[in-house]
Amino acid sequence: MRAIVYDGHLHYVGAYPDPKATSGWARIRVLKAGICTTDIEIIRGYKGFKGVLGHEFVGVVDCHCPKGGDPDWTGKRVVGEINVGCGVCEYCAHGLQRHCPQRKALGILDLDGCMADYCVLPVSNLHLIPASMPDNIAVFVEPLSAALEILEQVELTGFERAVVLGDGRLGILCAWTLLTALSDVTLIGHHREKLEKARWRGVKTQLEFPAGMEGNVDIVVEAAGSTRGLGDAVALCRPRGTVVLKSTVASEISVDLSPVVVNELTLVGSRCGRFETGLRMLESYPDMPIERLISAEYPIEEASAAFEMAVQPDTLKVLIDIAEKG
């Protein structure tokens, strides 16, 4: 099959071995995949992963090895949760496969990813896509669910004002999801064009660090991925407020955490979310301008060009088109 592979270098490979679905797993013919910051970190060598890249996708189940009384998923259009847990530990028992110490993760950890003609996942990871939802929206279920994880982790009762730092893909999705729960949401970034695309319903945008907002924000989401993001977030947050850490900064950062203690802030690390909530939000807010976030789309053969585009500062989402032609 065709695949985008990282083995120390990024390659398009025309004849990578097809994956096999074992008992309880399905093989998915991938239609579209998205490039995420994690993929970019991998090709910069930060994660130690080697194999087929990619974990954001929409596809059609190609074959399914049913276990027990599983219904047959063959032919269904699906998205898939990316973490595969051991199935028996305490985390897996609570639906937290993403924290299983033995987990694999699609295109990230011990499991080939979705930037290929086929990938495999357990059937329990799959979610059916409504027929009315275009592929170009369905491929956003993974990052949108990651943004929605904030609403699952943080009790927002009594909160009014939110600030999101960072006008990248994830920052914009975080601002949109917060707006479904809070009335006053401001996205702060450095790119005029991205900020324009972020304006949906009442989301406010700002090019500069806001004067007079310091110490007045109930919840600040750090999605800038810069080394100074955390310090800025702490400065904006009111006493007893919450700072959500949504981006992993690959290097050590130097930070003065004494305001966290003095102001009794809560810092919440936040990663993947449940796909049910992402799918529900896409259905509840059909006016959410998700497709605005697509900066470009490349055929799988043009892997290098796609990744070069993805790292440009003005780029939002880059999609990989994997559907076979003709």
Place this chain on the structure above:
Amino acid sequence: MRAIVYDGHLHYVGAYPDPKATSGWARIRVLKAGICTTDIEIIRGYKGFKGVLGHEFVGVVDCHCPKGGDPDWTGKRVVGEINVGCGVCEYCAHGLQRHCPQRKALGILDLDGCMADYCVLPVSNLHLIPASMPDNIAVFVEPLSAALEILEQVELTGFERAVVLGDGRLGILCAWTLLTALSDVTLIGHHREKLEKARWRGVKTQLEFPAGMEGNVDIVVEAAGSTRGLGDAVALCRPRGTVVLKSTVASEISVDLSPVVVNELTLVGSRCGRFETGLRMLESYPDMPIERLISAEYPIEEASAAFEMAVQPDTLKVLIDIAEKG
């Protein structure tokens, strides 16, 4: 009056001006005061405070300027909350004077402290001490309440295993308070003698960083005040667990926060607590060996010797005896 004053240097002053109680405030004749890490930070110049030091005390109300229908507190033995809010802002309205943006704080911010014959505080900050409670225990209400703040901030349901990093005064009090809520509490420190004093009921102690505990602890309290404390705490904490930041490290620290995001940890900054809970705990656990934490006691005139003793690595609490003799 006699006072311990910081004006760029630490002094004992034999004739400092007596403070005056204004409407709604009381003047307290101080019996005992405790030296806290914050006092040590002040004499190292970190806080910018100048004036009479000290915020941990027990004393007797000397005179009271009642406002409206206040009962007369004169002659009562009391401890006092250290933060004085504006009384009208949103934080003050919720009993969170300690987060009022206009607050003063006894011996820390714009208000002379308690290491003197007299200090003044609003009557609403005072708490009556039961007759049966010795001065040497009552003076611990402030730091014990700070430790108990953890139980107010963190929902411990479902938590079993706690680790406290740091065998200083606050670390030991945190371990004792956690033991009232959880069955498995380990204090980790570097001083054999302090760790011995920390053993109360089931509290376990350890001299070394524990092998095999990484990623397995539900709640880790960082009370070591060292620059590597946070990194250690994050490494010990299980996915979705909680790290409490109890010590302010005066300098910037360099830390890799990506495990906080990947493991979706919650970091909670924690400072002062409510005195009601500290007093209640002292009454509920009369066997709690608080007096073990007193390393030495000095008359107010020997301020320099007292502070020199307080900064020794093996010292726990140093008290200042202020009761007038004869």
